[in-house]
Amino acid sequence: MRKLWILLKIDFRALLAALSFGSSRKKKLSGAAALTLLGALMLLLSGTYCVSGGMALNTIGAIDYLFPLAAALACFASFLFTVFCASGVVFGGKDMDLMLSLPVSAFVVMLAKMLALYLENLAFCVLFLVPAAGVQAYWQMDWSFGYWGAVLIAILVLAFLPTLCSLLIGYAVAFVSGRMRHKALVANIAYFLFIAAIFAGTFWLQTGMQKVAVDRQGLTVFLNQWLSPFMLLWRALAGDGWALLLFSALCLLPFLGVVFLFSARYRQIVSGLSSHRSRGNYRLVQVEASGLFQALLQKELRRYFGCPVYVANTMFGTAALLVGGIAALLFSADVRIVLAQLQLEEAAPVLLLISAVFMLSITCTTNVCISLEGKNLWILKEAPVEAKTIFLSKIALQLLVVWPGLLVAGICAAMPFRLSVVHTVLLLLTCFLYSLGNALWGLLINLLLPKMDCENDTVIVKQSASVMVTSLGGMLIAVVIGAICWFTRSWVSFPVQSGILILLSAAAAAVCWTWILRRGAQRLLAI
Amino acid sequence: MLEISHLSKTYPGGKKAVEDLSFSVQSGEIVGFIGHNGAGKTTTLRCVAGILDYTQGTITIGGHDIHTEPVLAKQITAFLPDNPDLYEFLTGIAYLKFIADLYSIPKQERTKRIGKYADAFEMTDALGDPIGSYSHGMKQKLALISALMRQPKLLILDEPFVGLDPQAAFVMKGFLKELCGQGGAVLFSTHVLEVAQKLCDRIVIIQKGHLVEQGKTDQIVGNSDLESVFLELAQEGERNA
Numbered sequence: 032m033r034k035l036w037i038l039l040k041i042d043f044r045a046l047l048a049a050l051s052f053g054s055s056r057k058k059k060l061s062g063a064a065a066l067t068l069l070g071a072l073m074l075l076l077s078g079t080y081c082v083s084g085g086m087a088l089n090t091i092g093a094i095d096y097l098f099p100l101a102a103a104l105a106c107f108a109s110f111l112f113t114v115f116c117a118s119g120v121v122f123g124g125k126d127m128d129l130m131l132s133l134p135v136s137a138f139v140v141m142l143a144k145m146l147a148l149y150l151e152n153l154a155f156c157v158l159f160l161v162p163a164a165g166v167q168a169y170w171q172m173d174w175s176f177g178y179w180g181a182v183l184i185a186i187l188v189l190a191f192l193p194t195l196c197s198l199l200i201g202y203a204v205a206f207v208s209g210r211m212r213h214k215a216l217v218a219n220i221a222y223f224l225f226i227a228a229i230f231a232g233t234f235w236l237q238t239g240m241q242k243v244a245v246d247r248q249g250l251t252v253f254l255n256q257w258l259s260p261f262m263l264l265w266r267a268l269a270g271d272g273w274a275l276l277l278f279s280a281l282c283l284l285p286f287l288g289v290v291f292l293f294s295a296r297y298r299q300i301v302s303g304l305s306s307h308r309s310r311g312n313y314r315l316v317q318v319e320a321s322g323l324f325q326a327l328l329q330k331e332l333r334r335y336f337g338c339p340v341y342v343a344n345t346m347f348g349t350a351a352l353l354v355g356g357i358a359a360l361l362f363s364a365d366v367r368i369v370l371a372q373l374q375l376e377e378a379a380p381v382l383l384l385i386s387a388v389f390m391l392s393i394t395c396t397t398n399v400c401i402s403l404e405g406k407n408l409w410i411l412k413e414a415p416v417e418a419k420t421i422f423l424s425k426i427a428l429q430l431l432v433v434w435p436g437l438l439v440a441g442i443c444a445a446m447p448f449r450l451s452v453v454h455t456v457l458l459l460l461t462c463f464l465y466s467l468g469n470a471l472w473g474l475l476i477n478l479l480l481p482k483m484d485c486e487n488d489t490v491i492v493k494q495s496a497s498v499m500v501t502s503l504g505g506m507l508i509a510v511v512i513g514a515i516c517w518f519t520r521s522w523v524s525f526p527v528q529s530g531i532l533i534l535l536s537a538a539a540a541a542v543c544w545t546w547i548l549r550r551g552a553q554r555l556l557a558i
Numbered sequence: 559m560l561e562i563s564h565l566s567k568t569y570p571g572g573k574k575a576v577e578d579l580s581f582s583v584q585s586g587e588i589v590g591f592i593g594h595n596g597a598g599k600t601t602t603l604r605c606v607a608g609i610l611d612y613t614q615g616t617i618t619i620g621g622h623d624i625h626t627e628p629v630l631a632k633q634i635t636a637f638l639p640d641n642p643d644l645y646e647f648l649t650g651i652a653y654l655k656f657i658a659d660l661y662s663i664p665k666q667e668r669t670k671r672i673g674k675y676a677d678a679f680e681m682t683d684a685l686g687d688p689i690g691s692y693s694h695g696m697k698q699k700l701a702l703i704s705a706l707m708r709q710p711k712l713l714i715l716d717e718p719f720v721g722l723d724p725q726a727a728f729v730m731k732g733f734l735k736e737l738c739g740q741g742g743a744v745l746f747s748t749h750v751l752e753v754a755q756k757l758c759d760r761i762v763i764i765q766k767g768h769l770v771e772q773g774k775t776d777q778i779v780g781n782s783d784l785e786s787v788f789l790e791l792a793q794e795g796e797r798n799a
Contacts, residue, residue, distance in 0.1 A: 215647075313686030315676065318655050318669045326659030330645065337647035406643035412609040414660045415632035556611045 034135050038143035045487070046120075046147055046494060062496060069503050070158060077101075078162040085166040093247045094170040096254065098182070098268055099261040101163035102189055109155040110193035111229070113148055115222065115343045117194075117201030119489025120144055126487075127301050137297035142290050145194060151494075153190035160186050167268075181267045181275055188282040195286045200225060202293055204339075205300050218339035226347060230354050323416060327424035328431075334403065335396065335428060340489045341403070348394030349436040352387060356440030363447030370448070378517075379448040380458060380525040384532075385513040387437070387462045391469055392505030396432055398473035398498055400425040401558065402482045402491045408558065418552035422474060429470035437462050457529040464536035471543035473501045478547070478554040559585045559712050559743040560606065565615035567601050567767075575601040576767040579615070583712070583743045583760075588734055590758035590775070591747040592788060598767040599747040600640065603716050606745070607637035619712050633661070636710035640717040640747075642701035646690035650681065650700050653689060657704040671707040678729050679703060694721045706733055713737060715746035719753060731757055755784040763791055770794075 081101060088094050121144045130140050164182040168174055204221045236257070254262055260281055266274035321329065335341055359366050370376045404411065411421055438459065445455040480497040492498065516528050560583040567576040576598040583589045593599050604610040606617055608624045608631065617624045622631040644653055651672075658668040676682040679699040689697065698721045705713060713734070719727050734744050734757070748754050754761060755775060761784070762772040770791050771778060779787055 310686060311683045313651065313683055315651075315669065315673050315682055315685065318651065318658065318665070318672060320663075320665040320668065321655075321659045323660060323662070326656050330648070330656055333647055333652070334645070407645055409604075409607075409609050409637075409639055410644070410657075413607050413632060413635075413637045414657075415629045416660055417629060553611075556609075 035139050035143055035146075038130075038135065038140060039146050042120075042143050042147035043150055045126075045485075046151065046490060065496070065500060065503070069499060072503065072507070073155075073158040074162060077159045078166075081163045081166045085170060089170055091247050091250070093250050094167060095265060095269070096250060097167045097170075098160070098163050098185075099254065099258070099264045101160055102185065102264055103258050103261045105156050105159040105163075106189060106192050108159065109152040109190070110196045112155060113152055113193060113197045113493075114200050114225075115340045116148060116151075116489050116493050117197035118205050118218070119201075119340050119487055119493075120148060121198065121201060122205040122300055123487055123489060131298060131301065136294070138291055138294040141294045141297050142287075145198060145286075145290055148197065149190055149194040152193050153187070156186050156190045160189070177270060178268060181270075184275060184279060185264050185267060188279040191282040191286040195282075195289060198289060198293070202300075205303075215337045215339055219336065219342050222339055222343040223346070223350070226343070226350055227354070230351070324420055324424060324427075327416070327421060328427050331400070331424050331428040332431070335432070338403070338488055338492070340492050341396070341399070344492050345394055345396045345432060348390035348392075349433055352390050352440040353436045355386070356443035359447045360443040366447040367449075376449070378520055380450055380454045381516050381520045381528065383441075383444055383448060383450070384458055384461060384525075384529065385509075385516055387441075387458070388465055388512050389506075389509040391433065391437075391462060391466050392509040393502060394429075394433055394466070395469055395473040395501050395505065396429040397425050397470045398477050398501040399491050399495060400428070400474065401477045401555070402485070402495055402497060403488060405483055405485070408483065412556065418555050419548060421555070422547055422551055425474060426467075426470045429473070430467065433466045434463060437466065454525055457526055457533075461529045461532045461536065464533055464540065468536045468540040468543065469501075469505060471540050471547065472504070473497075474551075475543050475546055476501050476504075478551055478558075481558050483558060559583055559587075559620060560745060561616070561618045562602070562606065563616045565602065565605060565612055565617065567598075567605060567610070567612045574767055576605070576612075576764075579764065579767070579769055581762050581769065581772050583745050585711070585741050585743050586738050587759045588738055588744040588746075588757055589760045589762060590754035591745060591762050591764070592749075592751070592754060592784075593747075593764040593770075594792065597764050599764065600716055601767075602764070603637070603714050603745070603747060604639075607635065607714055608632050609637070634711040635714065636705035636708045636712075637714045638698075638701050638705050638716065638718055640720060641694075642697055644689045644697055644701060646688065649688055650685040650692070653700065654685070654704055654707065658707065661708045663707065668707065671709070672703065675703040675706050675733070678733070679726055695723060695726070698722055699726055702730060706737070709737075709740075709742075711742055713742060713744045713746075715744070717748060718746055719748060719750050727753075751784040751788060755779060763788065765792060 081097065084100070085094060085097050088097050088100075121141060131137070133140070160182070164179070168178060204218050207217060207221060254265075260278065263274045263278040263281070267278060367376075370379060375382060401408075441455060441459045441462065444450075445458075450458065477497045480495070480500060482491055482495045482497065485491045485495070512532065516532075519528070562582065563580050565576055565579040566574070568574050579598070579602060581589075591599050591603070601610065605612045606619070606624065608628050619631040620634050622634075624631045645656075648656065654672050655668075658672075663671070672685075673682070676685060679702065681696065681699050681703065684692065684696060689700065692700065698718075702718070705715075718730060722730065731753075734746075738744060758775050760773060761775050761778050763770045763778075775784075778784070
């Protein structure tokens with residue numbers, strides 16, 4: 032137990048260290064302020080969501096289903112948050128040699144890493160579920176100790192579920208890719224299939240729920256059929272202690288059991304992933320030549336596709352746009368019916384713009400591009416290359432990842448949404464410039480908040496301070512842009528809206544680029 | 559070739575790694591840079607390579623100030639760190655191609671040079687494998703090949719003998735002499751004093767960031783050996799401090 036505690040502290044500190052803004056007091060305070068802001072924003076978002084959800088449920092007399100539904104949603108969201116982490120954090124990491132050489136069982140090593148992930152999921156669940164419990168208590172007028180005790184226990188055990196699911200996906204990816212020659216390629220394909228399955232599943236679940244959840248009875252049937260474990264929470268909050276115990280056992284025991292079972296093959300998986308196939312029969316032929324920029328870009332592309340978690344984390348937005356665009360084209364008749372029913376035909380370009388801006392905000396490869404250089408940064412610093420060329424190659428990667436998908440998605444969506452050529456061009460131009468601005472913003476933030484000594488690329492990509500700041504900032508900007516565009520759509524035409532956004536994006540990109548040109552090289556040298 | 563004048567480097571927090579350090583390395587010279595652990599050798603070499611910014615002083619390579627003309631200075635320099643971390647996602651040959659592209663080595667020339675150095679270090683067969691599969695010594699050899707194939711005017715090496723097998727160390731010494739014979743200059747740090755004594759034309763000794771002694775190897779060593787001289791100077795430095 033003592034060894035587990037020691038390892039857990041180390042693993043959790045490693046995850047927290049990625050969030051560090053720096054060692055000086057001022058930077059620590061900035062980091063704490065940013066984290067507090069992030070927490071407050073999450074509370075605000077979940078609070079808003081829970082209040083609106085509570086109002087809808089209250090109208091059909093089903094407010095008591097709010098917490099179980101929110102718990103299912105929190106479980107799903109935190110699973111998405113950590114799913115790409117599990118493989119890297121539990122089975123990867125540069126500290127593996129040290130960990131496996133310690134006189135500690137593989138079960139303890141693996142459990143410590145899993146518990147560190149659990150603590151992250153727990154923080155997310157707390158921020159999401161406390162407002163839900165509060166809203167439900169308000170409508171039910173139930174502020175009893177028993178109610179809040181059940182809520183507390185439910186949150187504590189619930190966080191084991193997404194952690195377990197993340198482990199299963201991470202294990203599957205690690206198990207398969209560890210046996211393959213092209214590990215990164217296999218992992219990339221596996222993650223892509225997983226994301227596609229998530230999209231399909233979410234769409235199916237949402238459609239199914241809309242059909243049945245028109246009254247309390249329909250909702251009860253749906254919940255009992257598809258989310259039955261969460262109905263134990265409904266009983267638990269109503270005062271059923273046995274239901275709470277059963278739910279706790281359902282969350283905790285499979286977690287421990289799976290960790291125990293997988294730990295038996297832990298060394299084999301870690302060895303498989305860390306070992307490389309070597310042939311040792313290379314014959315030197317003519318070595319091709321490329322230009323400076325091309326060489327740097329090729330290196331960026333190789334790193335990108337060689338780091339599955341990097342691809343998975345930044346592919347989500349582009350994949351969502353692409354899948355959405357193609358789906359809209361395939362089901363164009365349904366899209367038109369829905370738009371007509373909701374009387375949103377006129378607002379179609381604005382809707383597309385808002386969706387695209389939000390997805391582009393969470394698609395940023397540049398916000399970790401400096402951190403991922405890690406201990407290799409000396410190679411670029413030593414080379415006779417201007418910092419500007421290095422930065423341009425990193426920005427080009429983002430544009431290569433985003434723009435082709437964006438173009439296809441935009442053209443596909445234009446037809447079912449009946450966008451004119453002018454509207455389509457404006458929409459695409461706005462998105463292209465917004466994406467460029469986002470790339471520059473990501474690079475700027477990463478230059479200010481680099482994390483060069485992480486034991487794990489996964490931690491850099493998923494949890495570093497730079498990622499937090501750019502994601503938080505990007506989402507905030509997207510929400511503001513979305514709200515302004517939506518509420519002004521009746522008196523400001525789409526060409527004017529997009530024109531203003533084009534100008535703003537270009538101005539923001541210019542400001543960021545000027546800073547990067549003036550201060551970037553100095554920052555790079557100081558890292 | 560290399561002029562270091564009144565170099566000072568203070569790390570955040572106030573630790574002075576190097577203070578008022580001045581010395582030079584001429585073309586055709588191999589200069590050994592010697593000092594205790596933490597004496598400031600790596601800091602100095604990284605400042606010279608343009609990897610680390612410094613607080614005061616000037617560093618010029620072939621007449622180009624590393625601060626004001628970094629690209630020109632780096633174009634004629636090669637640096638090999640003590641523990642070369644290379645891109646593990648690239649194969650050996652892809653890494654060499656990447657470096658050749660950065661230094662604009664002509665297409666025909668790069669194949670010839672890679673062949674020459676890779677054969678000498680017995681690395682040719684492994685060039686198609688990912689760097690992640692290399693041992694520490696192989697990474698060291700690959701970094702060395704990437705440095706030598708640039709045919710630099712100034713070669714800076716930080717503890718180059720650590721991790722190299724005796725055969726590779728012998729080959730490397732030959733290439734260092736060859737480079738100097740062609741008008742290049744070599745500055746390297748080492749703890750292997752016998753090698754420094756045999757290989758170097760001149761020796762620079764630093765302690766706690768300060769220059770303690772510099773001069774021709776035979777003048778510094780005299781009838782003694784470098785180890786005795788180094789320990790004596792170190793003790794003297796301690797007493798003066």
